[in-house]
Amino acid sequence: MRTVLRTGALRDLRTSASTSLHSNFRNLRGRTTCRLPAVSCYGFHSKSQDCSEALGTAAQLPEAEPVLSAPPRERITIADIKERRAKAGRLIAPTASYSDADMFKAPTVGKPKAKRWDHHLTKESTLREPCKLKQAAKHLKQPGLISLGGGLPCPEYFPISSLTLHIPRPPHFSEAATLADGEDVTIGKYDASSSPPPPPKQSSPEPPPPSRQQVQQQPEYDLSIALNYAQATGSAQMTRFVTEHTELVHGPIPYADWRVCLTVGSTSALEQTLRMLCDGGGVASRRDSLLTEEFSFSTALETAAPLGVGVVGVRMDEQGLLPGDMERILDCWEPGLRGGRRKPHVLYTVPSGQNPTGATQGEQRRREIYEVARRHDVFIVEDEPYYYLQMPDKGNGKGEGRGVATTGDVEEFLEGLIPSYLSMDVDGRVLRMDSFSKVVVPGSRLGWVTASEQIIERFIRHAEVANQGPSGFSQVILHKLLDERWGHEGYLRWLMNLRMEYAKRRDVMVEACDEFLPRELVTWNTPQAGMFHWLKVNHELHPHASTKSILEMEEEIFNSCISRGVLVARGSWFRAEQDRPPPGLYFRATFAAATPENMREAIRRLGEAIRESYQI
Amino acid sequence: MRTVLRTGALRDLRTSASTSLHSNFRNLRGRTTCRLPAVSCYGFHSKSQDCSEALGTAAQLPEAEPVLSAPPRERITIADIKERRAKAGRLIAPTASYSDADMFKAPTVGKPKAKRWDHHLTKESTLREPCKLKQAAKHLKQPGLISLGGGLPCPEYFPISSLTLHIPRPPHFSEAATLADGEDVTIGKYDASSSPPPPPKQSSPEPPPPSRQQVQQQPEYDLSIALNYAQATGSAQMTRFVTEHTELVHGPIPYADWRVCLTVGSTSALEQTLRMLCDGGGVASRRDSLLTEEFSFSTALETAAPLGVGVVGVRMDEQGLLPGDMERILDCWEPGLRGGRRKPHVLYTVPSGQNPTGATQGEQRRREIYEVARRHDVFIVEDEPYYYLQMPDKGNGKGEGRGVATTGDVEEFLEGLIPSYLSMDVDGRVLRMDSFSKVVVPGSRLGWVTASEQIIERFIRHAEVANQGPSGFSQVILHKLLDERWGHEGYLRWLMNLRMEYAKRRDVMVEACDEFLPRELVTWNTPQAGMFHWLKVNHELHPHASTKSILEMEEEIFNSCISRGVLVARGSWFRAEQDRPPPGLYFRATFAAATPENMREAIRRLGEAIRESYQI
CATH class of the missing domain: 3.90.1150.10 (Aspartate Aminotransferase, domain 1)
Incomplete structure (x- = not known):
């Protein structure tokens, strides 16, 4: 199942035995074969050359022949992802492995790259350099190298040898059902590094069909990895989960070089994003402003204010922000009448179940707003904590109309969700913020952002010094629950139920x-x-x-x-x-x-x- | 065990049945009685009036008669803390409770308050306002009030009903001992709210002395609290632990109004602190600089650089930073020769096992540096991830000299540690950063800062929009391990072993x-x-x-x-x-x-x- 990657066509920083961008090289449905790498392998932004220079080795997946991708289907399915994982084999991502969405997503051949946003970045963001110590870790790829480099504690000194969770079995999600019929799952300290369990004995001539329990692979993530230092982007294991989840829900994303970065929640993601895009303070600054709904999430406003970032409210109706009013504001902007502030170049919006108005933008509304943003070179920050809480009409338990499927079909549920800005983003002008707070637990302080490679790379550079990524406890627990036990389908059923x-x-x-x-x-x-x-x-x-x-x-x-x-x-x-x-x-x-x-x-x-x- | 607090002497924001500053009112050794509140109850900075206006109710402790404090002993002991907790009774701190160190620390009567640092704060920090939604939560104190205010998910929808840890029993900390003889401890969803377990039956005339297992109280923290939204300062439960731990190790702290705030690790704490104290960018800024060791932690330097904060290296010897060289730099500072930068007003130092030089400042060295800081109005950021990794001389397993006790006596261990800047800080000019990363697990992304109330209040205002506090998984797991199972003594033994x-x-x-x-x-x-x-x-x-x-x-x-x-x-x-x-x-x-x-x-x-x- 595991072979050696042929890396000749990859850029230097990735040419190592422990680096794999296999997913760019493969047609996961196995049609035709070609040695051309995917578009997204080329032309990296100079600032992002250090992406793969990591505290630890790069996450490693077994390799296969590079093959030419057929144009992707309209929507990526759970079956596609299962097939992709089965072909890829076990994910080997030890302590502090580098990873990115490209390692896990479907081929992006033929798609354009995102536009460049240099003129939108603040001086602070532009000045960020990669961590020197993390850069040095590129040498760890060398076989046999002994590192006296990074000060990572030895997991021998981690005083927790296992964590056991009691969790529901989909689709029986209620507290009562979990108490009666939930399962105990255990995360050990060295689960991912110990030898895999022996295959089940097959003494009977006609073995029963394997159940999920029986074909369970050796775990890919454990406490020795999760509780040590890690990349600020989060673990490879959770990066894979949110990459695939993002594809399932929003794919195919129109541009090739989208990436993800785990966050310590959308509160943190918004502050980092504002510092990346909006330069508010001081006489010599650009005096930036933020467009948002005329009634907006108060904590977002309180994040912008001390940065000196102005806020401009756009009028709303029952579907939220009015594109016509947004266009009027931008068309008529005169810095002289706006305290010297330059024309806004960032929109912050909560498209679904907006806080505080509860308004939800329909698909047509979103497309209109996106077009206004294109005409005026506005970058969109799409904050979607409530996206999965799209509900049927009142009293309509039958699930008619968009976003209202109440039957058991997961694909139908996905089809019914209102398309996101991310899904219609031909330019790469959207940064989408997702969070597990409202749909799993707020205390995880765990979410992720999705945007173009350039934007995510600048975001990561900030995360390295702002928080070093989310809690390892949160990551390994949610990985065990969502990825290993429930899988994508179980998680989507959880969301449907919620x-x-x-x-x-x-x-x-x-x-x-x-x-x-x-x-x-x-x-x-x-x-x-x-x-x-x-x-x-x-x-x-x-x-x-x-x-x-x-x-x-x-x-x-x-x-x-x-x-x-x-x-x-x-x-x-x-x-x-x-x-x-x-x-x-x-x-x-x-x-x-x-x-x-x-x-x-x-x-x-x-x-x-x-x-x-x-x-x- | 639980009575109603008499709150007449407290400032308005704290006059509520659910607010308790009991520890300021009590002589925990129970000597004489008086109705005077402690010094630290008065004269709050106007910006900090919203400290107690919280997302949830304030943490609640049973109350006792206000009593006058005798001057505190030289060092607070574990026995003192046990006595204090026994008198205080069970901590009642439901979802998103407000708490602060004053609720848990020893009386501070007779001590001066910290100096004011208004002239050190940046414009960004000064402009911060408390979150409106958290302010509104002050009304939750009203009995019978139904909140349709904050959007806190219902714990019924948290898909984890319990977490079980396998952990060592002190002092048998090795992996082998843990595997053979560790204990399983479980954190349930509603442990803190269900009825307390019935008292053990005492049928025999002479009951055996209660073991720790038997007198175990009802847990004070559970998943329904830890996994919901919380205060950005962290939970009351972990705030109590780090407050007491700080007193044990650094107490008595010379000034009255010190506080703590949990952090998502010292990486984050440093970035927040720099933004609070150093104004680097732009023509109209103060053009601040940071003093630090001539060789300094590279990530700290990478945090300062994009903020436009200058860095000035102070020469070092085998004990690290040289106070004479620091004084020379400050005495001779001329903005004209320093690119227009004003004289540095912040020192960033790693006093113990400095990164990268491994140098450790002795007590006398620290006192000299502190005096230079006083003479030049310099604020000290004391970053101490390695403080507990003070070691005996090479080959000296007998534990002679400072910081080298290897015998089993916990008090001796504490006495042997080199005094911290915090412990000698008569002005309140130190912000100390502690972290569980190097001594428990890095993946907890959990630490805390200790400083004067004014500084901590500004820090919290930033934490509210920068991260909303640390992961609830990390908090509840470390609380179960360190507070509930090991207690202070067990944790200190862990540190001694480590x-x-x-x-x-x-x-x-x-x-x-x-x-x-x-x-x-x-x-x-x-x-x-x-x-x-x-x-x-x-x-x-x-x-x-x-x-x-x-x-x-x-x-x-x-x-x-x-x-x-x-x-x-x-x-x-x-x-x-x-x-x-x-x-x-x-x-x-x-x-x-x-x-x-x-x-x-x-x-x-x-x-x-x-x-x-x-x-x-």
């Missing part, structure tokens, strides 16, 4: 609003994704509309809510432009956390508070 | 150098701490000393090493001032990673490479 759970909660909240809120004053759109319900209160009908400001009304109702025992978020907290009065009277309520009974009671109290303020 | 393991490795390397290196050319000091051995090669004796530069000799020997199969780090990689020629010919070799046999062989090869270059 969004239905959130849909039920959403329905409870909307029904409570129907029942308890004064409909002549309060309006809303039923959220199609996410965790948030956004309530508009008609401020013009307030008895003191002529004397009280929107902020005063908002405060009065908020305080009345608190005294009645309900906490909602004030709309004004989310104003993109904090120095402007809010355009309306809004409240955000989450249906993620409270029990159904408490949600109903809370909305009842909110209704009382509104009625009191409006004296009805 | 440094002896490193001392053995150090001895192997130094003996190999004795045997294989040409002593007429190569000199070194035996490392007294850490993981690194620093070799000086006399470049003046090189046969081509008149024609070859030091960098050329270094490259020649390095390349010869590689071709002979050994990787060492080149001294020039660590030059603080990268644009200057190195002051000598050096190589760094780590004794952390290779086996003893490989270390000897690697040093033999290095000896060959040097001899070849010197033609001997």
Whole structure:
């Protein structure tokens, strides 16, 4: 299963016995053969030449004959990925192995490379150099070399010899089912390096068909690897999982040289991205601004403010950000009228279940926004924590329309999701932020970004000094759960189940609003994704509309809510432009956390508070 | 065991039933009684008023009568902490609880507060505002309140119902002992919220003395808490552990208002600290510089460079940084001769087992450097990953001298450690960075910083948008291991054992150098701490000393090493001032990673490479 890679056509930094870009060399469906490497092997950005110069050796996959790729199918399937993995054989990625998405993704022959974004990068980002100590590790590829280089502790001194998780078996995801019928899986310290288990005895003439349990391979990841220092990009093992997952959900991505980098969550990813693209402070800076929805995630705003980055709010409707208003802002931009700030070149958007409005951009809306971005050379930061929480219409348990499949078919689920910006990104102008926080556990502090190789390379250079990548505990636990035990299909079934759970909660909240809120004053759109319900209160009908400001009304109702025992978020907290009065009277309520009974009671109290303020 | 806190004397933000600063109110040795709160309760910096405005409720400890503190003893002991915990009772810190060191530390009555550092903070740091959503959570303290505020997922949807670790029982730390006689400990999802286990039956008239196993309390931390969103400061549970540990090792700290904040490791802590204190970029900036050892940790230099922060190297001897040279640089500073940069106001130093030189500052050296810092208003960043790897003299298994106790007495071990800058910091001008990377596992990406309340508050504001705190998996696993199972004493025994393991490795390397290196050319000091051995090669004796530069000799020997199969780090990689020629010919070799046999062989090869270059 493992042979030696023929590396002649590869660039120097990758010509070593321990480096493999096999996936670029293979038609995974095995049609025709050719020695040409894939497009994405050539023309690396000079700054990225150090990508493969790593603290440890490069992750290693067994090799096969380079073959010419046929044009890829429209969508990559789980079966494709299984076949690819089976052909590739066992992933050998010891401590601190270098890896990148190219090692694991489908062939990209014939696709164009992403555009260059040099003119968008800040001085800080441009000045970043690779870590010298990680560069030196390229010598580790030399057979027989003894390293007295990096100060990596010996795993002998790691005081945890195994970790055992109790987890659900798909599709029986409930807590009760897990308690009754879940499985215990153990991660040992040297699982990946010990000899593989002996093959099962086949004494009977007609052996039973192998079950998943029986064909289980030797683990590819263990505590000795996960708990030592690693690449800032994250482990090869999790890089493979998120690369394949990204292809399954968003593929085929229109350009060739896309990459991924694991993050310590999207909070961190956004701060790194802003420092990479937006130069805010100081007299000599570019005085950059960020475009975003007129109501935007308050923590994102709080990330931009101390960097001196301006924020410009784009008007919204029930599908979120309005491309026409974005175009108007960009067309009419005059630095003189904008405090000397130059025309914005970055859009930060939450396309699905936007925080705080709950709005979800439809496919056509996304395409229109993308075209505005192209016309004005705007880079798009696509923040999608709630992407998989796309829900059926209220009460529609049958799953009609986009993103609403409730039956058991995983491919149907994927087909139903609204296409991402990443999936329509012909230029490589999108950086997509994904996170396990909302769909597995927030405490993992684990997510990933996907973008062009140039952008990811600059992002990695920052991650090397900003955090050195995510927790090894988080990586090895999620790898065991998602990759080794559940696999892509099990994880997608988990997501399908989870969004239905959130849909039920959403329905409870909307029904409570129907029942308890004064409909002549309060309006809303039923959220199609996410965790948030956004309530508009008609401020013009307030008895003191002529004397009280929107902020005063908002405060009065908020305080009345608190005294009645309900906490909602004030709309004004989310104003993109904090120095402007809010355009309306809004409240955000989450249906993620409270029990159904408490949600109903809370909305009842909110209704009382509104009625009191409006004296009805 | 649990009573209601009398909060009248506390500032408003803390007057709530769920807030407790009990430790400030109690003499933990129970001498006399008084209603005066501790000094550190008053005079909060205005920016820090939001400290207690949290995503969740504040951590809660049962309360006792406020009592007047006697002056604290010279060193806080494990017995003191056990007594304090016993009196405090069970820690109740549900999801996203706010906590700070004041909740857990010994009384600080009579101590001065730290100085103010406003003039040291950057504009970016000064501009930071608390997260609005976390502020709103102060309302959660209200009894009966239903929150539709924060978007925290329901733990029902966390797909891991328990985690079981296999760990050593102190003091039997070896892998073999752990395999044979370690224990399995399990972290459940709702361990902290379920009813406490029933008390053991006491049917016999004379019950046996309770063992640790038997008196085990209900756990205070579980997966439902650890895996949800949390404060950026980290969990209350781990905050308590590192606060107490810091007191045990460095206490009594001379000023009252010190605090801690958990970090995602010291890599991240350093980047945050530099952005807080050093303003490097742009024409209108302060053009700050950093003082550090003339050979310094290369990743630290790579963190400073893209921020535009200058680096000034201070000369060193076998004890590291020379206070006289530091004073000379500061006395003679002229911005005109330094590219317009203002006089440095921050020192970055690794006092123990410095990277790359392995030098360890003795107590007197540290006091001298601290005094220079005071005279010139310099803030000290004390980076101490190797602090606990202080070793006995080579071959001295008996443990004489400072930091070398090898007997089983934990107090003796603590007494033997060289005092930290934190322990001598009368002004609050030190930010100390600690990490579990080198002494537990690097993959935890978990550490903590200790500094004055003002500095920690600004640090937290950044952590809220930079990473939201460390991984919950890392926190709950290390809490189970270090706090719940081992306790402070077990952890200190682990550290005592670990440094002896490193001392053995150090001895192997130094003996190999004795045997294989040409002593007429190569000199070194035996490392007294850490993981690194620093070799000086006399470049003046090189046969081509008149024609070859030091960098050329270094490259020649390095390349010869590689071709002979050994990787060492080149001294020039660590030059603080990268644009200057190195002051000598050096190589760094780590004794952390290779086996003893490989270390000897690697040093033999290095000896060959040097001899070849010197033609001997």
